[in-house]
Amino acid sequence: MRFLFLILALSFKLSYAQQPPLVITVQNQSDLLRENEIVEISWSKILARCPKIDTANFKVLNAATDAEIPYQLEMQGHPVRQLLLQVSLAPKEVLKLNIVAGKPKPITPKTYGRYVPERKDDFAWENDKVAFRLYGKALEGTPDDAQGLDIWAKRTEKLIVNKWYKSGDYHTDHGDGLDYYAVGMTLGAGDIAPFADGKIVYPKHYRQYQVLDNGPLRSSFMLDFDAVNVAGKMVRLRKKYTLDAGSRLNKVEVSLLENEDQKQEMVVGLVTVKQPGGKKYMNAKEGISYYWQKTDPKNGTIGVAALVARSFEKVFESEGQILNKLTLASQKPIVYYNGGVWDKQGEIKTEQEWLNYLRDFKQKLTKPLKVKLK
Known part of the structure; x- marks a missing residue:
């Protein structure tokens, strides 16, 4: 039974890792520099597009540079409500991000x-x-x-x-x-x-x-x-x-x-x-x-x-x-x-x-x- 459980868990992780990345597009429609701003994304919308996502094993990457984007799973006292990202955008800039499987880097609390x-x-x-x-x-x-x-x-x-x-x-x-x-x-x-x-x-x-x-x-x-x-x-x-x-x-x-x-x-x-x-x-x-x-x-x-x-x-x-x-x-x-x-x-x-x-x-x-x- 334990062996079967391990096989199922491994197959779940492999199927999640083999999924194409979920793409997030963030657009600055203003003429202001948006520096280190927090963006909110509904977790239910992420689940609808990536139902096998592992909350303990994903990274958010800048699609152009592969740099990691800091994030937080906001709970509001309940199961995950929102994904919070900290991003910087120049006026009118469009930023593309990928959610991929992998262990994120630790974030210094701010x-x-x-x-x-x-x-x-x-x-x-x-x-x-x-x-x-x-x-x-x-x-x-x-x-x-x-x-x-x-x-x-x-x-x-x-x-x-x-x-x-x-x-x-x-x-x-x-x-x-x-x-x-x-x-x-x-x-x-x-x-x-x-x-x-x-x-x-x-x-x-x-x-x-x-x-x-x-x-x-x-x-x-x-x-x-x-x-x-x-x-x-x-x-x-x-x-x-x-x-x-x-x-x-x-x-x-x-x-x-x-x-x-x-x-x-x-x-x-x-x-x-x-x-x-x-x-x-x-x-x-x-x-x-x-x-x-x-x-x-x-x-x-x-x-x-x-x-x-x-x-x-x-x-x-x-x-x-x-x-x-x-x-x-x-x-x-x-x-x-x-x-x-x-x-x-x-x-x-x-x-x-x-x-x-x-x-x-x-x-x-x-x-x-x-x-x-x-």
Whole structure:
């Protein structure tokens, strides 16, 4: 019986290896350089064309050069949902890739996130450009309590979350960056909260988390919050964060956890009061807001931003923050993007370069890379 099993397994591998390669065509329809961008391909579509593919034994090759293309099988907490590829294309370039049998080269992880029980229930995550954290239940009521999204100023492509928490000394720059962004009782670098009667209604810190995927090219997780009383009605939120390698912005999907028909006004906030004197950009129609902080003589400048694919309903200032209004409805999540940059990281050093990055990011959302299989 064991011999028969080995024969069948070997014949399966041989039949898979003898299949013609599955060809993926990726086209850049824009005039932008698409550098180290993550492309999503439905795994069900790949299975339809290559039903015998072995998830542990395939490579993605550049058809012209045979160079390996980094990839990740995205699970979203379930069996494989998507194949993620990291590719670079010049304006209008068409790239042809082959999926072939073979053991892929190991990939150095470029994204990572985890629950941090040793630091009062933080949830922290990062990629090769930026790092963030949101606060957990154990921080509530302490002298250090804070509300919104914290951004860490890192200047290394290495992953530093574990290193910094282990040292406990991440408020001083020892060569790879530091945490000096001031959040306090605000929405920080682009968190979102209900808004009613002219006030932000801050929920308590997250109560449950679920890691969906954790690198090497994309990390994603969900945070659930307890219900909060908003003008007499109970609002319970779920936030799903996704961060890709190479990106300075998170994709954030916010949904209501109650089933009944409900609508709730929400605001995405960028704190200004903690670092006064910076430069503000607020354009509801364009769907871009940012705050470029006043330069600190020692630590430099952090820029933060909020962005949507279309438009914000309204952008205004209140409670020492730029507030970007969106409406959340049952069964219809809000999708927006938040994140930031540190000028000492060296790639984006000025306010104008930050605006250019955000406009290019938005153009990439509206003109995604086009993918075909054959």
